[in-house]
Amino acid sequence: MNNSFDFSSFSKQSPKGIFVIYTALIYKVLKATWLLLFIVFKDFSEISSFNVNYIYAGFVFILLFLLIRAILIYKNFQFKIKDDHFILNQGILKKTNTAIPFHRIQNINFKQNIFQQIINVYEVSIETAGTSKTEISIKALSLEKATALKEIIATNKEFNSENNIETEIKPLLNIDVKELFKVSLTENHLQNLFLFLALLIGFFQQLQQFTDSIGKTETLDGFIKENTNALTTSLFLIFILLIALIVIALITSFVRVFLVHFNLKVYLKENAYEINQGLFTKKSIVLKKGKVQHIRISTNPLKQLIGIYFVTFKQAVSGKTNSKKKEKLIRIVGCKKDQIETIKNSLFHFSDVENSLKKFPDNYYKRRIFLFTFLFLIIVYTALYLTFSRIEIFYSILLVIPIVVFLVFTKVKKRFYKTSDSMLLVGKGLLETHITYLEIFKVQNIKMKQTIFQKRSNVADIILQTASGKIKIPCIPFSDAINIYNHTLYKVENTNKEWM
Amino acid sequence: MTNYFKNDLVSELPDITKIEFKKIDKSYFKVILINFFLVIGLFLAGLIVLHQFVFPDYLNEYILYLYLLFTFLFLLIFIFEKMSFSKRKYALREKDISYKEGLIVKKLTTVPFSRIQHVETDEKPFSRLFGLSSLSVYTAGDSSDDLVIKGIKKETALQIKEFISIKINE
Incomplete structure (x- = not known):
């Protein structure tokens, strides 16, 4: 043409x-x-x-x-x-x-x-x-x-070196409805539920503001009060509510995934990715490899079971606008292991960093999380006790403590980092597992933090600021922190490659 | 002028622990003090107003303790400010600029020149009284907490700015 x-x-x-x-x-x-x-x-x-x-x-x-x-x-x-x-x-x-x-x-x-x-x-x-x-x-x-x-x-400019005339290259990734169904089923439903509830609360607030100004609050309030009374008395209703929440969570997951990722196709080109997706609003994004600051590969236990991952490309953001940031986050869902490998291979040499030694944060990290979660729990329980003044609420500790302990342990276990000459790999996650890949020369500035308590344990936090957000490595031994600090600076200052 | 900032570290892997940090200008503490006393003054005025006009009598019985607590709190903050002031240090090297601060939470930030988007110096009213400026360095991305060095002599700030500008355009 x-x-x-x-x-x-x-x-x-x-x-x-x-x-x-x-x-x-x-x-x-x-x-x-x-x-x-x-x-x-x-x-x-x-x-x-x-x-x-x-x-x-x-x-x-x-x-x-x-x-x-x-x-x-x-x-x-x-x-x-x-x-x-x-x-x-x-x-x-x-x-x-x-x-x-x-x-x-x-x-x-x-x-x-x-x-x-x-x-x-x-x-x-x-x-x-x-x-x-x-x-x-x-x-x-x-x-x-x-x-x-x-x-x-x-x-x-060097934008897309190959011409765009339908060259019919095979897509790297093509998610059909069946695959998308799997993806939705294994989404983080809890997160989606919260998103939906937040949306609902926002909606009600808008409604309430409006009715407030008109003077109909009483009927609405009465309605809510009646319902909450019924709730506390009837276990059955709670059960129904739970089921409803689960259904809502599932539906939200499905709607979200299908709306955004319907007919997802990813093409790998010489120096860019082309991503097409969307149900009502079809989007076609050309993502230049050079603009990708770092990528995150994530999965959760359910997704891991059927062997799918999602990749988040983090592009450089410009300035303080928060809403913009989301748009620059590009997520590809439902990737298989070999597709992940292809994507990683197309961006950087990662074998060095993956084969290097897996390092974990110091024990101090575990202690810090435990301390903070228990402080939080104590505050929550005092608040609950002060408002309801019933001793029964403390029974729930029997259930809460083991769950919290288990969660803290998984969180600590998933925290690790690996370094190689040119790359950094950071793992984290609670229910989900996220692994971040960063080419060290793309760092914008580096920060090291150490509290006096950390000093006693001889550990420090490292915060790497990239054009697409922060990457934190908490509570690593001080000597390692210094090494990373020096190495990063050395890499950044001795490269001629453009970070964008 | 460049000689002033040259740091003779040309080893392959520059070590951040081995560089010499410079303290910020001593007179900046006066600026901190002025700001500090302004805040105290406001709080004190508030407390006096409460004491004279708002508090009922049974509360005013304890007013002495309240004033004591107030004084103690501000003494504490003052000591904290005094002690943490000497921790504010900066350093320039061939290819980057660093700043560290913090008494309880120590922070060290380094920005390589090659990543700097722009440099700014500005003078706040009180700082101007003592001929001081602050130097801000911005990098790409979420630039909320890039490097800011408050309380250096105006000439020094301008020199550093010039130095960095030259380095960026190299």
Whole structure:
């Protein structure tokens, strides 16, 4: 598809883009006002027909306004390519002109949400390293134009050395529905349950704030109180609740995995990975190997049983924005052992570090965790006792202590590290097992911490800061810590390789 | 000027334990003291207001102990500040900059020049009174706790900044 498109003069998005922008705007408005709408429609029958007409008119007006806005946004959105810069003009009243030099462009990703899939356009987002402001997304481009744009930027820099014309390479990883089913079944359901509950609490808080301002709290409060009373009296209900929680946890796991990872395909290219996934929102990510700061290979007992792992690629993040960070985390689920090997092999030479001696933190680490968990337990139990003032709660210690002790021991056992000349490997985990691989020269700065208690045991913590987050090695013998410290600095200061 | 910062460590594996750290400027302790007394003043004022206007009589019987406790607490913090002040040290080497601090929790941070994104010096009002600056070094990624050296002479800070800038652009 040699460029039949001319990017040297300003061009707009595909006209279908109006529709995409329009739906996005409507979605935004709905998200902000859904509660209000809910209230209006709940008492819909009570509103006189006269007022209903006003409401209809209001809706039509808002929809029209949004449509005009969408058209204006579309009209004012122009981009071109000039002198190795991507130039973008946008804004209706406040005009913004952005120019991004090609060499600053990190990734070009294609994305399709459900509307974009229906009308067959792609959202192209241009990711840059550096300030978070310079992330640009072009909402609607035809596939041909999108690939042409990508190619132009790619050929002007070493982006994707091979041309993107369907070379039909076999994917490194192709997760079908059956595999995905296995993955979901073995997810960390506890974590998913918490996520769901957090979401639910957030939802209720929003609802409560709203009802507070309207003055309906009493009915809601009464409802909750009634239910909690029933709960404490009836064991049966607790049982039901437990089952419900398990079901919810399972469902959340399934929904989460299927939404994000549906039809996951990973292609291994010369200097990049291409990852395609998603059910409603299809995402296509090109991940350059050089941008990967470190990788984490994780599994849990269930996944280990059927021999699957997931890999998390950690890319360089730019600045303090927390929400951005998640986007730059790229997770591939359901990898088999040999696929893991291929991924690792494609990134770095890891055999040295894997064959080197497995070192564990000092006993001090175990003591510290024990101390803190028991302090925590004591606080929790005092708080519980003070609020309920019942001696019976202390019976649960019989159950809690062995579990806690067991957990602490597994946590300590999973903490280890291995070093080689060029790489560092850190293992950790509680229920899950995470193994982090880091090329030492990618470290940004290094920190050593030692409390006076640690000094007495002659141990220290090492914290390696990379562009994609911290890696901690706690409570290792002081001499080892110094060795790692010196070696890391030596490696960083004597390399000519770019860390990104 | 570069000679001033040169560290004659050219061994293959530079040893962090063998470098000589410089203490930060002594007059920075005065800055700490000013800040410290400002905070005390606020707390003390609060306590006096509570004593005079808010507390009921039965509480005011113990007010002397409260003041004593207050004094004791701040004495403790003062001693802690005094002792930990001498632990604040920095060092420059051919290829990196280090800073250490901490009395109870000792921290040592090193940033290689090749990873520095930019360097900043700034002067807070009280520091300016004593001609002091602080030097901040930023690296890529979550740059929340990169290296900051507070309380060095303004000229020194600017020299270090210059030195690092040259090193980065090499």
